[in-house]
Amino acid sequence: MKYIKTISVALLFLSVSQIDAQKKTTADTAKKEATQQKPVDNPTKCSNIKEGTFLRINYPKNLWYMTVKDNVQTEYYNDGKDHIKSSLVFVDDCNYKLIVLEKTEEANRIKVGDVFSNKVIATQDNYIKIQSKIDNEQFDLVLIKAKTK
Incomplete structure (x- = not known):
């Protein structure tokens, strides 16, 4: 029973860290897309x-x-x-x-x-x-x- 609790706690920490990593990746991707999609010059140069x-x-x-x-x-x-x-x-x-x-x-x-x-x-x-x-x-x-x- 002690092993099941340990494994459950480990899985909980693993899933929380995975969610945090996905949030960071999504934020980084959004930043990169924002810098890459700079609007065209208005007026045209x-x-x-x-x-x-x-x-x-x-x-x-x-x-x-x-x-x-x-x-x-x-x-x-x-x-x-x-x-x-x-x-x-x-x-x-x-x-x-x-x-x-x-x-x-x-x-x-x-x-x-x-x-x-x-x-x-x-x-x-x-x-x-x-x-x-x-x-x-x-x-x-x-x-x-x-x-x-």
């Missing part, structure tokens, strides 16, 4: 695209990166061996046209003279979501602005 170095999320820098300076956008790919250089013409704060000026890789389907219509549709800290259109194609890009040193 469209000027973030006007200058800097940008990376695509989930792409290593040697695969693709982009620089913007003095209304010239240059996309580098293939370990920086190839590029596409375009002129930026801002229609308003959040809308701009990209006019392809030069490219180094002939196999790329983008041609000199192509015009892309771009719109900054959302920003969040250093993240920028852009909607790009050319002809009947539309695609969204999420870029991260690299921190300057």
